[in-house]
Amino acid sequence: MNIIGLYNYWIVVVLMLIGFYIVIAHENLIKKLVGLTIFQTSVFFLYISMGKVAGATAPILDENYQIYSNPLPHVLILTAIVVGIATTALGLALVVRIYEAYGSIEENDIQVQDTHDRLECQLEAYGRQKPPTLFDQETN
Amino acid sequence: MDILLDILSWILLISGSFFTFTGAVGLFRFPDFFSRTHAASVTDTLGAGLILIGLMLQAGWGLVLAKLLLILVFSLLASTTACHAMAKAALKSGLKPLTYSDQENSAEETTSKH
Amino acid sequence: MLLSFLALTAIAITRMGDLFAVVMLSGIYSLLSASLFLDLDAVDVAFTEASVGAGISTLLFLATLKLVPRYEKKSRYKPALALGVVIVTGALLIYGTLDMPHFGDADAPVHQHVAPRYLNDSINEVGLPNxxxxxxxxxxxxxxxxxxxxxxxxxxxxxxxxxxxxxxxxxxxxxxxxxxxxxxxxxxxxxxxxxxxxxxxxxxxxxxxxxxxxxxxxxxxxxxxxxxxxxxxxxxxxxxxxxxxxxxxxxxxxxxxxxxxxxxxxxxxxxxxxxxxxxxxxxxxxxxxxxxxxxxxxxxxxxxxxxxxxxxxxxxxxxxxxx
Known part of the structure; x- marks a missing residue:
């Protein structure tokens, strides 16, 4: 009974970890978003599993049934799903813009380009007004 | 009469499950995309259809029957159309169906390699 | 059983490099989770997940894939560090679940607070069966x-x-x-x-x-x-x-x-x-x-x-x- 009683939560943990792993180990931004949705679903499962009562039925009142599952988690998760898709869409729109700006949706490429740009900017700034380094002052 | 309906519906349910199962096996065992689509569509139409008809016989007259009938009509329409769209998309993107001559060629190739 | 299916689908998602397949699999994942929600008595949630997760979400991902490259680049790093972090977190979480009330337990603290009021009084106060x-x-x-x-x-x-x-x-x-x-x-x-x-x-x-x-x-x-x-x-x-x-x-x-x-x-x-x-x-x-x-x-x-x-x-x- 002990093992069966906690099985749901363990699968929730496994799903959560898979989502977590995708988010931190993969570089592709779309894949990261898919990972986030998996992570999200695992939280949904956690809530819904807690709301379930053994031998109960769906919380739609009827004279034939006495025990109902807890409706509160259902409400919270129902709205969370729709909000989740809205925020995912926002993420996807950001991915599209990132691809237009950098020509890549791999995190690594984006970072390399950023570093490159920053160095170039710095070099350009130094080129216009000679940096007064210690070395220069000594030679003059 | 009730027993007759029960027996009939169970026959339908079991044969529906059988077709669903063969569809799943076909999906794994068939050699190319088009024959696999064929196997999958058997699951959609014959498998799901027979199971739904079996359930209808169990449901008796009422709202549930009407709902099951609607589900049957929709799933028949939608799944066949989806199959058609998928096969057409595959053909359009350059996938050719595996024909008998292809199989012979590949068989010859494998034998010549040995 | 269905939960194990879900976990398998999720693992398959991590292994795939073809983002198109990843998106299709995540649609299947959503549909599976919808049927699981149905099993856990959450009919409204299942309905939402089936229409949102398997429908609109997949569509939006596909619409994005038309704008960005379809294949994932192979990562150059060994993901050992990430795996380590994940496993440690997982062990802690599993340790945490040991104190949880058992699945389906009617006496769990969740069911003691406001839920009985909603279930018993809402028919008189609001008058809706759902x-x-x-x-x-x-x-x-x-x-x-x-x-x-x-x-x-x-x-x-x-x-x-x-x-x-x-x-x-x-x-x-x-x-x-x-x-x-x-x-x-x-x-x-x-x-x-x-x-x-x-x-x-x-x-x-x-x-x-x-x-x-x-x-x-x-x-x-x-x-x-x-x-x-x-x-x-x-x-x-x-x-x-x-x-x-x-x-x-x-x-x-x-x-x-x-x-x-x-x-x-x-x-x-x-x-x-x-x-x-x-x-x-x-x-x-x-x-x-x-x-x-x-x-x-x-x-x-x-x-x-x-x-x-x-x-x-x-x-x-x-x-x-x-x-």
Whole structure:
């Protein structure tokens, strides 16, 4: 009974970890978003599993049934799903813009380009007004 | 009469499950995309259809029957159309169906390699 | 059993490099989780997950994939560190679950607080058989208002991120070929299904008080119908049927309807979103209030989803035909 009683939560943990792993180990931004949705679903499962009562039925009142599952988690998760898709869409729109700006949706490429740009900017700034380094002052 | 309906519906349910199962096996065992689509569509139409008809016989007259009938009509329409769209998309993107001559060629190739 | 399936699908998602397959698998994952929600008595949640997760979410991912490369690059790092972090977190979480009440336990703390009140009194106070709807729209009306505002805000965010100017649209449209013109079977079946989908959405919207359903699900189904039409009959035809500006205004209208109901309640002497005062009989007032705010939710969700799809599609059109 002990093992069966906690099985749901363990699968929730496994799903959560898979989502977590995708988010931190993969570089592709779309894949990261898919990972986030998996992570999200695992939280949904956690809530819904807690709301379930053994031998109960769906919380739609009827004279034939006495025990109902807890409706509160259902409400919270129902709205969370729709909000989740809205925020995912926002993420996807950001991915599209990132691809237009950098020509890549791999995190690594984006970072390399950023570093490159920053160095170039710095070099350009130094080129216009000679940096007064210690070395220069000594030679003059 | 009730027993007759029960027996009939169970026959339908079991044969529906059988077709669903063969569809799943076909999906794994068939050699190319088009024959696999064929196997999958058997699951959609014959498998799901027979199971739904079996359930209808169990449901008796009422709202549930009407709902099951609607589900049957929709799933028949939608799944066949989806199959058609998928096969057409595959053909359009350059996938050719595996024909008998292809199989012979590949068989010859494998034998010549040995 | 189904949960194990889910875990397997999720593992398959991590292994795939082809993003198209990843997106399709995540659609399957959503459908599996919907059937699991059904198994756990959460019919409304299952309905939402099936329409949102397996429908709209997959669609939006595919729309994005048209704009970005389809294949993932092989990572150069060994993911050992990530794996280590994940395993340690997992071990801690599993250790945490040991104190959880068992699955299906009727005496768990979750079921002791407000749930009995919702289940026992809502039929007298609100008068609706579907407790989820009465909690969603009446007891926790503030929450739902917040969620609708978040959906609205996300819609505005996408609109501003993926803006395409009118001039570009007009220029690109002249070059777009009628893409699906030869797909006769698809078009005819879609024509047959479309009115039924829209009627079903309205049924879900207004039957949500008595059975599973409500504004969120209905909005998404309605949007799915419109999106189907757009995919098969082209963007320009759809936009001549439904003006995009009109849809964008509807996103705001839904939120306004929701909060307006609250303000009317205040004018009539009640608290914000306290529907008892809307009619002579408190239960009638609750009915009316829930009907109105569910309508507001449905309008906002449908309009936001349609707008999201339009924006992604316009972006694709712009990139393809506007060099």
């Amino acid at each position: 407790v989820v709807t009465s909690v969603l729209a009446s007891y926790r009306g503030y929450d739902t208002l917040g969620e609708v505002v978040v959906v609205f805000a996300a819609g505005i965010g996408v609109m501003s991120l993926l803006m395409v100017s009118q001039r570009t649209k007009a220029r690109a449209l002249t070059k777009v070929p009628a893409d699906m013109q030869h797909q006769i079977i698809l078009r005819i079946v879609a024509k047959m299904m479309l009115p039924l989908i829209l009627i079903f959405a309205l049924y879900v919207q207004f039957h949500g008080d008595y059975g599973p359903g409500g504004g969120f699900q209905a909005g998404v189904i309605f949007a799915a119908g419109i999106i189907l039409y757009t995919m098969l009959f082209g963007l320009s035809l759809t936009q001549s049927v439904i003006k995009p500006v009109f849809v964008e205004m509807l996103t705001a209208f839904g939120v306004l309807l929701y909060s307006g109901v609250g303000i009317v309640c205040m004018i009539l002497g009640g608290n914000y979103l306290d529907y008892d005062v809307l009619s002579h009989d408190p239960v009638h007032g609750q009915h009316l209030g829930i009907l109105l705010i569910e309508l507001g939710v449905g309008i906002t969700v449908a309009a936001v989803m349609i707008t999201l799809f339009f924006k992604f599609t316009w972006r694709t059109v712009k990139h393809k035909y506007n060099q």
